[in-house]
Amino acid sequence: MEQRDVVSWTTVIVAYAQCGNLTQAKGMFDRMPRWNVVSWTAMVQAYAQVGDILESERVFHGMLERNSVSWDTMIQALVSHRHYQRAKFLFDRSPEHTIVSWTAMINACFQTGEIDRAKAMFDAVPEHNVVSWTVLLQGFAESKHLESAQVIFERMAEKNLISWAVMLNAFAQIPRLEDAREVFKSMPYWNLSTWNTMVCAEAQCGEVDNARELLETMPERNLVTWSSLI
Structure with missing residues (x-):
């Protein structure tokens, strides 16, 4: 029953955050009788969604426990708000690199013009999916490396x-x-x-x-x- 309560509370927090109602999301979080890694991660994402990346980081660094989703959420948020060095700092210290965090960092490399580094990171990914391939494709296309983009496109399974x-x-x-x-x-x-x-x-x-x-x-x-x- 306790676990179900945590899930229910967290679901409402996520719903408020997706509607941009951070005040209600934070109020719901504060009223929770107990938190877990999912509810903490929901608040990390909630702050990031409304553009308060500093508060998102504060919540993340205050977490006593993190899982791969927590790390991925924070890294993606930093990349999407163009805080590339801070994203790299977390990526380098993340205990596990998932396809989500790899893809976020590949995108970051393209955004900073580090095309060779982006390709090297892509090659280092243990297993790809359509999202990682598409990020590589888009990076080359937007960097005006059309021939490379075409090669990538043709290679995509x-x-x-x-x-x-x-x-x-x-x-x-x-x-x-x-x-x-x-x-x-x-x-x-x-x-x-x-x-x-x-x-x-x-x-x-x-x-x-x-x-x-x-x-x-x-x-x-x-x-x-x-x-x-x-």
């Missing part, structure tokens, strides 16, 4: 919509229209963002008729869609 969208955007922005068309046609499905990317690429290359044809095929449209043809 599994791709998700984000992977496809990254490669589509990379070709569309140059633009390499034929390559963008090939990626778009090969995608297992499209969302509004990928439709808009392709319409915009066609229009920017002067293929207005193709852009209009795509637009008429789209299941839904928004302001970005119509702006592409202006």
Whole structure:
């Protein structure tokens, strides 16, 4: 019963945090009869979600017990708020490196322009998933290393919509229209963002008729869609 109570309290804390209601989340945490590593980690994440990274760190460093999720949560929060050195400090001291923390640090390396280091870290990961591959792909694409991005994309055994969208955007922005068309046609499905990317690429290359044809095929449209043809 006690464990169920802790889970229930923590669930409510997470719900408040996801709604951005930190005051209620903190009040609920303070009223808990007992805390565990999950409830403490929920508060670390709650502060990070509202941008209070210093308080998030204070809670993290005050924890008597941490698990891999606690470390991952704090490292991800530091990277997302561009505190790369502090993220590296924690990563180097983390007792366990998970795919989550590895991926966060690979992203951090790309954000600081350390492309070779990002690739070296990727190669050091014991086991990859589609997220780590996509972070590597996006890092190369956003760093304008398109050929490397293309090699990574072709090597990926599994791709998700984000992977496809990254490669589509990379070709569309140059633009390499034929390559963008090939990626778009090969995608297992499209969302509004990928439709808009392709319409915009066609229009920017002067293929207005193709852009209009795509637009008429789209299941839904928004302001970005119509702006592409202006």
